[in-house]
Amino acid sequence: MPVKIYHSIVNQLTMFNGYVKGHLKRKLYPFYIRAANLFFAKRSYHAWIQANEPNTADLEAQRTCIFDNMPLFAVVCVFNPSQSIIASLRRQTYVRWHLYILSDSPPLQAEENITFIDISLPSNEIIAQIDGDFIVMLGLNTVLCPFALYEITASININLNGPNGKFFYSDEDSLIGGKRASPYFKPDYSPDTLRSFNYIGTLLVIARELFVQEFTHMPDNIYAVALKCTHNAKGAIVHIPKVLYHTTDNDTRHAAEAISAHLVELGVSVEVEQRSPGLFNVIYEIKGSPRVSVIIPNRDNSVLLAKCVKSVQTADYENYEIVIAENGSTKKDTFVLYDTLKQDKRIRIIHWQGTFNYAKVNNDAVRDSDGAILLFLNNDIEAINPDWIVNMLRHAVRKDVGAVGAKLYYPDGTIQHAGVAVGVGGIAVEYYKGLKTNSTGCFNRLSAVHNVAAVTGACLMLKRELFDRIDGFDESYALAYNDVDLCLRLLELGFPTVWTPYSELIHRESRTRGYEITQTQRQRLEEESAMFTQRWRHILDEGDPYYNPNLSRKRGDFTLS
Structure with missing residues (x-):
């Protein structure tokens, strides 16, 4: 559950069934974007010029x-x-x-x-x-x-x-x-x-x-x-x-x-x-064949997990291991799948006990891995192109890069993730969420490798040495913002995040743990929002360095403020 990044999530989940609302938003959002862009292109830039540029x-x-x-x-x-x-x-x-x-x-x-x-x-x-x-x-x-x-x-x-x-x-x-x-x-x-x-x-x-x-x-x-x-x-x-x-x-x-x-x-x-x-x-050249440790937290839903694992097994990169962090599964078919997966010597199942904490689960799984490169995956991820690992790895091995993220789609083909803008939409928002697959974005942004403030932990790659240098995910963020916080801490050290459109995957967001949340989780989300706001107040106030201050702080769609 690494990318519940809307500041208003608590109210949304309280008032509506999250899956239904999310589905409707994805269906309607592309029409809204096209209408908004048409309006801004024809009228708002002229108004912006009048309001922001010097007169005679x-x-x-x-x-x-x-x-x-x-x-x-x-x-x-x-x-x-x-x-x-x-x-x-x-x-x-x-x-x-x-x-x-x-x-x-x-x-x-x-x-x-x-x-x-x-x-x-x-x-x-x-x-x-x-x-x-x-x-x-x-x-x-x-x-x-x-x-x-x-x-x-x-x-x-x-x-x-x-x-x-x-x-x-x-x-x-x-x-x-x-x-x-x-x-x-x-x-x-x-x-x-x-x-x-x-x-x-x-x-x-x-x-x-x-x-x-x-x-x-x-x-x-x-x-x-x-x-x-x-x-x-x-x-x-x-x-x-x-x-x-x-x-x-x-x-x-x-x-x-x-x-x-x-x-x-x-x-x-x-x-x-x-x-x-x-x-x-x-x-970029990948020197040698660095070992990639793929970390996948899991609770039940054997069908999705099998697809996720297959995405790694069928990728055109061979030097990997898969560490599945089992946490609270109860269904028989899950353990049947585990027995099948363990026949592959590159796959290990570790049993993680306790209340779910995304940051801690992944940190503990890293300690049970040995790759020079870490790849964090949600179990509801399924690859589209076989070279997705290689395309991320080309950037992760670079000495001047921090985290690397990928282009994620909903099952209906609309965009689910194209990087995260911090200080937009409240605390943070994902760019271009809900647009069609063939959308190019502002000045070909959706077709180009570029820097962003953060990427989702649902598919995130980085060097182990950098992960260890910042002591991994901050376990204070059990439910939200842990991935964004990790990327910002790397950026503070001079290691920017890279997003690539050449690694394409389907993300069935939150299908394993669902959108329903308890009162305890709701309170936890509020606490983590306050903690993130205090820790990163300077970025929230000054604005995301990769998102121009003349653009809307309400949406990550590159419309004028």
Whole structure:
């Protein structure tokens, strides 16, 4: 019972039969989402712009603002930018900028604040001619909002005395027929998201010392610059959650090469496959064949357990063991199944006594296992694709990753789990719950490997050394939030959670223990909610780093707040 994460669960379970209500919500939710998205796309973004962006008077006030630090921006365009880009620079309310155009065909007449540099010159000579405190890499299809450099300067000043201030990026939207549409409200720095597609975009602001340190040759691929600089800026990356520019086209040329070259430079052996234009899957190498310990708590329901075990046995990965933590089964067919399963030497049954505590059951089962990799499964999980373990393992073995989660469906084919947003929907909510199987989500989110704050313990993989380092699941959370808490503790240590759409499974949520809960369990849920809220108050207040603050805190559907 690891993902009862709605803050209102107590009232829901008290008033209604949970299974019936959950079934109705799954049926109706996709229609609600489509209607809501249509409304927001046509009306709410315009209203959001009016409410959140500076008006004419605000822009005039910005022109007279004096900051403690007034940086000079060296705006760099590789090849000739359009006149609309140059015009957007001239409209800036912050005027300390100089445009450098790297081209082999400069115009006959020079313009104020614009320098043309022959792109055929040696890279060190080009870089030496570029003068500025911050290098602004600008894509050829990027038109700046008039307040863009002002907001960047404000953010630089906010971060003067802290570690964050070497690399800046912002949200964006598109110009379609001359009108603003399709806003992209981005997450904070998400390395795995960036390796799936260039979510950071085409406005990069880089401290000169970082730029000079990283580039001995003048880069001409803005995606490559984003990959390299964000990796090396470490904790000095600032996401400005404001729409600071518009794009008219998305150039994805040489993207796969940029990802591959970046990872090769880091000494990481990968293949990069293109899934669709601009969307990539990085296939990490699994060195050797690490042993995977599959932990499955169980009480009765032999049919589901048999399907779950078969999903592991028929997966295209052989070095595993299965530890079934038996807790309170009473049906004869359950024990008949146990006798059959034990004929496989890779399967062991341990008997766990006591009142059910999800965290403690799993912690104790881990002590009876010996794999370098731990895979926690609910007994109501059934795999769809045979390479699901391998696809999770490719990320779990990485030294810079914490927990790994999968794409889970209800038996009717709608999405049950695509990661967890913390501080949304009360305490936490699962993304896109109830959408159809073929839904792609916001900017292909449901089709891309990306970072999330947490994933469900119903299907969660991580290295044993990390599990031991944080002392496993917190046993104070007997019923709820134990999986989310584990992921957040890993994130605190610098190990982000990865969600992959390439491991697909069916999750018959809570079929074993059901939705009915006792008064004691209800009280326990309330206590655990209060405990989680106190422990993670800073994230609940500040917001999930992977869920933009401009988006709704009521739902995890990426609609505007």
